[in-house]
Amino acid sequence: xxxxxxxxxxxxxxxxxxxxxxxxxxxxxxxxxxxxxxxxxxxxxxxxxxxxxxxxxxxxxxxxxxxxxxxxxxxxxxxxxxxxxxxxxxx
Amino acid sequence: xxxxxxxxxxxxxxxxxxxxxxxxxxxxxxxxxxxxxxxxxxxxxxxxxxxxxxxxxxxxxxxxxxxxxxxxxxxxxxxxxxxxxxxxxxxxxxxxxxxxxxxxxxxxxxxxxxxxxxxxxxxxxxxx
Amino acid sequence: xxxxxxxxxxxxxxxxxxxxxxxxxxxxxxxxxxxxxxxxxxxxxxxxxxxxxxxxxxxxxxxxxxxxxxxxxxxxxxxxxxxxxxxxxxxxxxxxxxxxxxxxxxxxxxxxxxxxxxxxxxxxxxxxxxxxxxxxxxxxxxxxxxxxxxxxxxxxxxx
Numbered sequence: 396x397x398x399x400x401x402x403x404x405x406x407x408x409x410x411x412x413x414x415x416x417x418x419x420x421x422x423x424x425x426x427x428x429x430x431x432x433x434x435x436x437x438x439x440x441x442x443x444x445x446x447x448x449x450x451x452x453x454x455x456x457x458x459x460x461x462x463x464x465x466x467x468x469x470x471x472x473x474x475x476x477x478x479x480x481x482x483x484x485x486x
Numbered sequence: 487x488x489x490x491x492x493x494x495x496x497x498x499x500x501x502x503x504x505x506x507x508x509x510x511x512x513x514x515x516x517x518x519x520x521x522x523x524x525x526x527x528x529x530x531x532x533x534x535x536x537x538x539x540x541x542x543x544x545x546x547x548x549x550x551x552x553x554x555x556x557x558x559x560x561x562x563x564x565x566x567x568x569x570x571x572x573x574x575x576x577x578x579x580x581x582x583x584x585x586x587x588x589x590x591x592x593x594x595x596x597x598x599x600x601x602x603x604x605x606x607x608x609x610x611x612x613x614x
Numbered sequence: 615x616x617x618x619x620x621x622x623x624x625x626x627x628x629x630x631x632x633x634x635x636x637x638x639x640x641x642x643x644x645x646x647x648x649x650x651x652x653x654x655x656x657x658x659x660x661x662x663x664x665x666x667x668x669x670x671x672x673x674x675x676x677x678x679x680x681x682x683x684x685x686x687x688x689x690x691x692x693x694x695x696x697x698x699x700x701x702x703x704x705x706x707x708x709x710x711x712x713x714x715x716x717x718x719x720x721x722x723x724x725x726x727x728x729x730x731x732x733x734x735x736x737x738x739x740x741x742x743x744x745x746x747x748x749x750x751x752x753x754x755x756x757x758x759x760x761x762x763x764x765x766x767x768x769x770x771x772x773x
Contacts (some may be wrong), residue, residue: 397489401493409500409501416508426516428573432516432519436523439503439530440503442558443500455544455550458538458550461554462550465557465561469557473564473568479572480575480576505690517703518701518748521729521730521732521746525690529683545637562726563733567734580703584703584704585750586704587704587705592744600736600737600738600744
């Protein structure tokens with residue numbers, strides 16, 4: 396059992412299963428803040444999947460995309476929290 | 487030999503991410519979800535990126551992986567704190583078994599300023 | 615004095631890498647360790663030796679924090695997998711001993727990275743921090759564990 400098979404049949408199914416769980420919370424979430432948290436976690440799972448995929452295809456260039464995704468995910472969380480606070484204050 | 491180490495790192499990381507998502511699904515209110523998911527997911531992604539750095543063994547790739555790990559470890563607590571604060575401000579419901587809430591009534595409802603509400607003798611005698 | 619020592623250390627590391635001719639991570643960190651010990655031996659009689667004690671303190675604190683984080687992660691993992699009816703969450707107030715912005719930021723990040731605790735906000739006059747905790751059987755014990763486990767070693771390094 397080499398590394399590629401382990402990643403293909405062991406790791407990627409675990410990551411997709413956790414994405415499904417997060418998506419169920421995204422659909423169910425009672426408040427909007429739950430949805431922001433689940434988007435945040437989905438971005439982090441995406442970074443992990445990109446890193447695993449770069450090992451699988453032997454292409455280290457994919458890690459650049461992981462870095463950009465990490466930056467954008469943090470920015471979107473900050474923007475969402477700022478917007479929610481301002482919206483609540485003005486009405 | 488190095489393959490076993492890489493497989494160990496990636497496997498533990500993936501299991502940590504799975505635990506984070508199960509926690510997000512099962513925990514009863516937002517604050518508990520937030521305090522379970524952020525840390526476990528940070529640990530999982532850090533371990534997966536460390537496995538990637540071990541696999542390539544190249545200076546550029548290792549520094550890129552270290553930069554991503556550093557950035558995620560730096561920003562995950564900040565975003566968790568921002569979201570928790572906003573959730574408290576817009577009054578997201580708490581779990582019914584929550585035992586204490588010492589933050590109640592401390593926020594100014596107009597300006598969102600937070601007072602510390604220490605009595606003068608409490609300032610004089612901090613807990614040792 | 616600390617900055618001067620650190621820059622000297624980096625310069626000696628680069629000299630080592632240039633002399634051995636390979637710029638890999640292993641060689642650079644090996645050169646850093648060697649030049650650290652060389653500087654230590656050279657400045658044994660100098661009165662200001664903070665740079666050498668603080669390095670060991672930072673390394674010790676790093677591994678201590680890693681161990682604590684793994685332990686708390688296992689606890690939370692157990693909590694997630696089993697039925698979660700015996701948690702006692704709540705918001706508590708903790709008085710701060712950290713003063714400056716950097717200390718408060720580092721302390722809040724460390725508290726938030728330990729599973730089971732989450733910093734909600736710091737008051738505007740920087741005297742009190744509000745923490746959301748998962749296991750609040752005993753409030754005084756909870757605050758005491760944070761103060762002794764995280765704040766005191768951090769302030770020990772920063773000051």
